[in-house]
Amino acid sequence: MAATRPKMQIEPAFQRIRAIAGPHTIADSTNVKLVWETKYYPTFFFPVDDVALDLMVGTDEVDHSPRKGDAQLYDLTIGDGVRTAAARVYHESPVEDLVGYVALRWGAMDTWYEEDEEMFVHARDPYTRIDILQSSRNIRVEIDGVTVADSNMPRVLLETRLPRRFYLPQTDVRMDLLTPSDLHTECPYKGIASYWNVTIDGTVHENVVWGYPFPTLESATIAGYVAFWDEKLDVYVDGVLQGKPKTVFS
DSSP states (O other): OOOOOOOEEEEEOOOOOEEEETTTEEEEEOOOOOOOOSSSEEEEEEEGGGGGGGEEEEEEEEETTTEEEEEEEEEETTTTTTEEEEEEEESSOOSGGGEEEEEGGGGSEEEEEETEEOSSSSSTTOOOOOEEEEOOOEEEEEEETTEOOOSSSSSEEETTTTTTEHHHHHGGGGGEEEEEEEEEEEETTTTTEEEEEEEETEEEEEEEEEEEEEOOGGGGGGTTTEEEETSSEEETTTEEEOOOOOOOOO
C-alpha cells in the first residue's frame, strides 16, 4: 500500500505583499497564500487577478510537482532581458487551494515588499522566531591560540532551527586583527551581513566574523555587535570550551 503524502501546509497571509521588477509592479495583493513547498520557509502564492500576467508571455513549458500538479511557466521581459520561468500559474491542481494562483520566482523580481518593509532572500516564515537576550556570561574566542574576543556583555541570538550565536560588542573584540571582507550575505530575519577576515601570525582566516550594521527592526539590538563562527573557532563560555555545532556551515 502506497504511503499517504502529508497534507501540504497552506495558510493565509494577512499582510499586503508586492513584487517589483524593473519599473513594473508585477504583483500586489492582500489575499496571498503561504505555501510550504520546502520545510524551511513558505512561498507566496498570489491570486491570478492580482498578478500582471499581461506583462508576461506564457510558454509551452510546465513545472511538474507530484503534489501540486502542472503549472504553466511564464517568461517576463524587462528592457532587453528575458527572465525565464518568472511565474508558475496553476490553472489546475490536485490541491484545490492552489487553483487560480500564481507563484513568482523570487530571483526574477528586483524587490519584494511586505507592507512597506523590504524583504530579502525569501518569504519569511511566521513560525521562525528571533530572540536576542542580554547576558553576563563570559564569552572568549580563540583563533590559533590567540584571544580575539573576550566579553562579559554578549547578546545571545536564538533563531528557530539554528544554533545559538553570541554577538559581542566591538569594544570587546580585537578589531585590529580584523580586516573587512568583500563578502555580504542577506537574511530575511536579520538583514544584510558584513564579514571580516582575521589575520593571526600571517595566516588569514577568511569570513569568520560577521555583523549586521543596519539590522532589521526585530534584530535591532545586534547593531554594532559581531559574531564568530562557532563551527570553526574555539569558543569558551565561562571558561569552558564549547563543542563545535554540526551545521551546513561546518
